[in-house]
Amino acid sequence: MNEPMLWNRNCPIPIAADAERISLAHGEGARLSRRLISEIILPRFAATANRRFADAAIVTTIGCRLAICTDSHTVSPMFFPGGDLGSLSVYGTVNDLAVTGAYPRWLTMSLIIEEGLPIAILERILDSAGHAARECKVTIVAGDTKVVPRGAADGLFINTSGVGEMMDPVPPGPQSILVGDKILVSGPIGRHGIAVMSARESFAFDPAPLSDSGSVIHAVASLRNSVGEHLRTIRDATRGGVSAVLHEWAMECGHTFALTESRIPVTDEVRGACELLGLDPLYVANEGTIIVAVASRFAEIAVTALRHVPGCEQAVIIGEVQSRGISPVTIRRTIGSAQPLDEPSGAPLPRIC
Amino acid sequence: MKFIDEFRDPALATELVRRIRATAQQPRVLMEVCGGQTHSLLRHGIDVELQGIVELIHGPGCPVCVTDISAIDLAQQLASLPGVVLASFGDMLRVPASQGSLLTARTAGANVMMVYSPVDAVRHAQRHPEQQVVFFAVGFETTAPATALAVLQAHQLGLENFSLLVSHVRVQPAMEALMQAPDNRVQGFLAAGHVCSITGYDAYDDFAQRYRVPVVVTGFEPVDLLQGILECVTQLESGTAEVRNTYGRSVTRFGNPAAQRVVETVYEIDDRAWRGFGVISAGGYKLRDQYETFDAPRRFGLTRSTETNDSATAQRCRAGEVLSGRLKPCDCPEFGMACTPDSPLGAPMVSSEGACAAWFRYHRGSKL
Amino acid sequence: MCLGVPGKVVEWIDRDPVFGRALVEFGGIRRECHMACVPDAEIGNYVIVHAGIAITRVNEQEAERTLQDFAAIAEGLSEPDEFNSAGTI
Ligand code: SF4
Numbered sequence: 001m002n003e004p005m006l007w008n009r010n011c012p013i014p015i016a017a018d019a020e021r022i023s024l025a026h027g028e029g030a031r032l033s034r035r036l037i038s039e040i041i042l043p044r045f046a047a048t049a050n051r052r053f054a055d056a057a058i059v060t061t062i063g064c065r066l067a068i069c070t071d072s073h074t075v076s077p078m079f080f081p082g083g084d085l086g087s088l089s090v091y092g093t094v095n096d097l098a099v100t101g102a103y104p105r106w107l108t109m110s111l112i113i114e115e116g117l118p119i120a121i122l123e124r125i126l127d128s129a130g131h132a133a134r135e136c137k138v139t140i141v142a143g144d145t146k147v148v149p150r151g152a153a154d155g156l157f158i159n160t161s162g163v164g165e166m167m168d169p170v171p172p173g174p175q176s177i178l179v180g181d182k183i184l185v186s187g188p189i190g191r192h193g194i195a196v197m198s199a200r201e202s203f204a205f206d207p208a209p210l211s212d213s214g215s216v217i218h219a220v221a222s223l224r225n226s227v228g229e230h231l232r233t234i235r236d237a238t239r240g241g242v243s244a245v246l247h248e249w250a251m252e253c254g255h256t257f258a259l260t261e262s263r264i265p266v267t268d269e270v271r272g273a274c275e276l277l278g279l280d281p282l283y284v285a286n287e288g289t290i291i292v293a294v295a296s297r298f299a300e301i302a303v304t305a306l307r308h309v310p311g312c313e314q315a316v317i318i319g320e321v322q323s324r325g326i327s328p329v330t331i332r333r334t335i336g337s338a339q340p341l342d343e344p345s346g347a348p349l350p351r352i353c
Numbered sequence: 354m355k356f357i358d359e360f361r362d363p364a365l366a367t368e369l370v371r372r373i374r375a376t377a378q379q380p381r382v383l384m385e386v387c388g389g390q391t392h393s394l395l396r397h398g399i400d401v402e403l404q405g406i407v408e409l410i411h412g413p414g415c416p417v418c419v420t421d422i423s424a425i426d427l428a429q430q431l432a433s434l435p436g437v438v439l440a441s442f443g444d445m446l447r448v449p450a451s452q453g454s455l456l457t458a459r460t461a462g463a464n465v466m467m468v469y470s471p472v473d474a475v476r477h478a479q480r481h482p483e484q485q486v487v488f489f490a491v492g493f494e495t496t497a498p499a500t501a502l503a504v505l506q507a508h509q510l511g512l513e514n515f516s517l518l519v520s521h522v523r524v525q526p527a528m529e530a531l532m533q534a535p536d537n538r539v540q541g542f543l544a545a546g547h548v549c550s551i552t553g554y555d556a557y558d559d560f561a562q563r564y565r566v567p568v569v570v571t572g573f574e575p576v577d578l579l580q581g582i583l584e585c586v587t588q589l590e591s592g593t594a595e596v597r598n599t600y601g602r603s604v605t606r607f608g609n610p611a612a613q614r615v616v617e618t619v620y621e622i623d624d625r626a627w628r629g630f631g632v633i634s635a636g637g638y639k640l641r642d643q644y645e646t647f648d649a650p651r652r653f654g655l656t657r658s659t660e661t662n663d664s665a666t667a668q669r670c671r672a673g674e675v676l677s678g679r680l681k682p683c684d685c686p687e688f689g690m691a692c693t694p695d696s697p698l699g700a701p702m703v704s705s706e707g708a709c710a711a712w713f714r715y716h717r718g719s720k721l
Numbered sequence: 722m723c724l725g726v727p728g729k730v731v732e733w734i735d736r737d738p739v740f741g742r743a744l745v746e747f748g749g750i751r752r753e754c755h756m757a758c759v760p761d762a763e764i765g766n767y768v769i770v771h772a773g774i775a776i777t778r779v780n781e782q783e784a785e786r787t788l789q790d791f792a793a794i795a796e797g798l799s800e801p802d803e804f805n806s807a808g809t810i
Contacts, residue, residue: 203469205750268749275354276747276770277469278392278724334361334575335370339398342714345694349443350469354748356727356767356779365791389723414723442772470773472755492772495723499774502757505739547723550769550777573725576791602784603725603769609777612758 022117027147036145040123041111044130045140057141059106059163067102069093070161078125078155080199082191083213086128088287089158091215092238094136098220099234099290101171102164107133108142112157115150125156136215138162167224171231174252174293181232181321182299183257184292186219186312187212188265189242190281191289193348194273201350203277209269214288218309223292226305232293237286240344242318243329244283245291247343250328258338259319259331277350282331282341284348293321356602360574361397369579370402377586382408382538384531384678386524387493387545388415389573391708395715397575399582407582410538410678411708413527413627414545416492417444418676418700418707421626423657424520425450428489430655431518432463437653438481439518440466440474441489448703455489471503478507478515487649490517495547497521497638498612501619504640504647516649521638522625524548525556530633531677532564538678541585543571543578546600551616553608557596565594572600619644628700629673670699675708682712689713725769727779728754730762745770 025032073089090107097104109129113122133140195211197203216236223231235245242264246257259282266274266281274281288311294302299317306315327340385391391411394400400409413419425448432439432455439455446455446467459465464484468474471488478486490500500517507515524545531537544557549570557568567588571581580599588595598604616638625637640648650656669687674680682688682701692698694710701707728745734753735742741756745768752773759768759775767779 201467201469202473203752205752206744207750209750270749271354272746272748272750275357275726276728276750276752334363334366334397335399335402337398337402339396339401340715346447349447349467354727355729356784359784359788368791387723389725470755472773493723495725495771495776498758498776499755499772502739502755502774505757509739545723547725547769547771547776550725573723580787599787601787602780603727603777605780609758611760612776615757 020119022113022115022119022122022147024115024147024149027113027145033145040119041126041143041145044123044126045133055142055144057106057108059141065166067097067100067164067166068161069096069100070159071096072157072159074154074157075196076154077196077199078121080196080211081208082195082211083287084125084128085156085158086125086130087132088213089160090129090132090136090138091213091288093160093162094138095216095236095288097162097164098215098217099236100164101166101220101224101234103167104136104138104162104164104217106141106163107138108161109140110144110159111146112153112159113145113147114153114155115147117155122156125158129158132215136217169224169228169231171233174233174249177232177249177253177255177293177321178295179255179321179323180296181293182296182317183246183259183319183321184294184299184303184306184315184317185237185242185265186216186290186292186306186309186315187288188267188270188314189237189286189289190266190270190274190284192238192287193241193284194270194279194281196285197277197350198273203273205269205273207269209267209273212286212288214311216288216290219290219306219312222305222309222312223294223302227294227298227302230295230298231302232295234290234292237289237291239285241281241283241285242291243341244344246329246341249293253321254324256322256325256327257319257329258322259329259341261331261333263316264318265314265316279348279350283344296320357574360572360576362576366397366575366579369576369583373403373579373583373586374406376583376590377406378590380406380408381540381586381589382410382678383541383543383582383585384410384412384539385543385571385578386412386414386528387548387573388418388707389547390414390543390545390571390578391711393573393575394578395711398715399575399578403582407586411675411711412678413531413630413676414493414524415701415707416496416522417442417448417703418672419522419527419627419629420445420448420491420520420700421628422450423626424518425455426452427650427655427657428455428487428518429458429463431487431649431653432458432465434485434653436483437485437487438464438466438477439487439489440468440477441491442469443467444703445489445491447697448700449697454703471500472506475503475506475510475512475515478512479510482514485514485516488515488517490519490521492521493524493545493548494551494616495545497616497620498551501615504619504644505615507647508644516647516652517640518649519620519639520625521620522627523622523636523638525560526633526636527627527630528560530630530636532566534677534679536679539566541567541589542569543581543585544568546570546572546577546604549598549600549604549608551608551612553606554596554598554604555606561594561596567594568596570596570598570600570604572603629676672699672701675701682709685709723771725771725776727767728770730764730766730768732764736760743775745775
């Protein structure tokens with residue numbers, strides 16, 4: 001890693017000591033800028049990107065409805081057990097498209113790099129993003145880089161926008177949820193938030209809890225193929241976790257979501273970490289786990305279909321929709337009666353004290 | 354998880370509720386002392402289940418909530434000194450003081466770090482000799498051994514860049530203060546299980562006799578809590594006022610002598626201002642003279658100001674009445690209006706164990 | 722405060738009276754905990770951990786006894802599963 005000579009060989013700008021780090025010059029549109037794109041960025045997306053990191057891409061015209069979305073990604077630390085900022089920036093946007101009912105096709109990627117970021121780090125992040133894009137079969141068609149002065153960003157921010165083709169049948173959305181519908185999750189919850197928090201605050205858990213960061217394309221496709229028109233809505237339960245999604249849905253449909261704690265899948269690692277930190281996994285973020293609302297009669301079929309998808313073996317019904325009661329979201333824990341489950345407020349802080 | 358799941362058993366809990374209902378001839382008012390107990394009671398809906406039979410007053414046992422504003426102000430002052438890193442527990446960082454919380458201070462550039470354990474802060478100091486690490490030591494008797502151990506370790510390592518802002522509180526003097534209040538409503542106490550793991554419960558005998566009030570050492574899982582409530586109610590019905598231990602798996606009469614030694618080596622008992630209560634005599638700990646070099650205010654030449662308490666927000670917040678059981682959170686005019694977990698006006702809205710936040714979280718609108 | 726969690730001692734790392742540490746298991750994870758307050762805990766014992774420090778040993782006989790006192794109570798009581806009984810196919 002400490003080989004500044006590598007850069008000095010051809011580079012007209014004398015940047016000796018800073019060579020293996022991003023400098024402001026990398027963002028100034030000159031030669032260094034071009035080299036950042038052609039030598040560092042593009043090779044990583046060889047199989048997926050157009051030949052240029054274009055300002056604008058022209059893509060095939062297709063006679064169907066398109067979904068478009070955009071999402072900016074930042075995570076501290078940039079590398080966490082089970083993932084990193086690079087793959088996260090691809091999965092995040094791909095998943096937003098997928099849960100809308102689209103088949104993700106194209107991404108654009110915009111990098112905001114803090115001056116001083118080691119190039120080796122940037123390379124690892126981009127490698128990972130390229131890998132994720134290939135896995136999801138999306139093409140990164142256009143992009144942009146900006147280098148900002150030290151302190152103006154936290155290492156690296158990545159914005160990705162995505163375009164996908166809508167696939168029929170399209171889930172109509174949360175306002176279509178009916179009393180009696182079932183709520184499913186595609187796997188154990190809370191893994192991403194616990195993984196990142198453990199890494200960030202150096203809680204030194206062993207084994208380090210792994211993030212669920214990944215694509216939900218296959219999970220959504222299996223639902224579409226098995227119970228297509230009986231799906232109400234699908235969401236990836238990111239920030240605020242399952243609780244945040246259900247509260248949003250409850251606002252839209254006006255019903256109550258009734259959960260049963262004993263049915264909610266949680267890994268032993270997340271369970272242990274949550275007990276120790278005084279957190280509730282229902283409020284903790286996921287990055288590759290979806291919540292599904294589906295007509296009651298088709299819930300078991302949906303579960304069976306999901307369980308055939310790698311990574312979704314623990315898909316399960318966790319609750320059902322009832323007419324509006326004491327609270328938009330309720331949960332049955334130890335004692336029989338349903339308790340209100342409040343909306344998350346702020347990021348969960350360890351309740352140690 | 355062993356020793357947790359068994360004590361969340363639905364069948365046991367349901368049966369205990371039935372027994373409490375069968376035993377109680379009239380409504381009773383109990384106080385759970387510890388914030389951890391409050392959290393668990395509300396999370397599992399035990400208070401709702403016992404509505405009309407047992408009223409549970411959420412006691413002062415959230416140490417974050419009773420930490421005096423002047424201490425937090427001081428912590429902020431320390432955090433903004435050049436070269437200083439202020440470390441504390443997650444919840445402490447959100448407590449509002451005169452100038453906002455430590456988290457707001459962090460946004461404004463102060464160096465604030467969240468740690469899981471005070472000994473982690475020692476380790477951080479060891480690795481970063483260029484920083485002055487100050488640990489904001491809050492908490493009850495349960496937490497004092499951890500911060501005292503941090504001091505002993507720093508002392509042995511000869512660390513000159515580690516110090517404490519001590520704001521520890523002691524539970525029993527606060528219980529005395531509650532019982533002496535003229536409008537006290539508390540008929541029985543669920544004593545704080547993990548505090549008693551350290552201190553034991555021998556000292557409560559005299560307390561129970563003097564105030565003729567049952568004191569039941571109680572754990573934190575639903576079955577533990579219901580057992581403690583059942584014992585309290587049974588005593589009230591039979592007119593006894595004794596000390597009982599229903600948390601035998603983690604508490605003995607004389608507590609943990611090893612932990613007590615650690616605490617006594619480093620700390621001595623001192624008077625302490627409690628937010629909402631005023632100064633409680635013998636209500637806290639301070640560093641002993643031979644460890645005074647670890648005293649952060651002394652090291653940095655700062656003193657606690659005493660005038661912050663009547664800041665505008667502090668006046669609107671009725672924390673004192675809530676924490677002493679004289680006012681239900683939902684009866685505070687600010688509750689859910691100006692004061693929510695997103696923008697807490699007073700400390701009990703901050704920590705999820707705080708009486709107001711717990712109430713907001715679990716039954717915001719309903720008035721029990 | 723006082724969030725104390727029971728965990729199983731799986732390995733002693735250091736038995737120093739002040740710096741003593743052990744690996745303690747909570748569900749699926751392990752973490753180093755400081756053991757100065759439970760110097761005589763053995764491997765396999767459960768300890769209650771608060772803020773990274775083991776504050777007491779769990780008395781397992783006592784826990785068993787409590788549970789056995791209740792074992793009779795629990796008999797014949799079981800939780801209905803609302804979803805499996807509620808019209809799913
Ligand atoms: S609701 Fe807010 S203002 Fe009222 S007592 Fe509680 S913390 Fe204070």
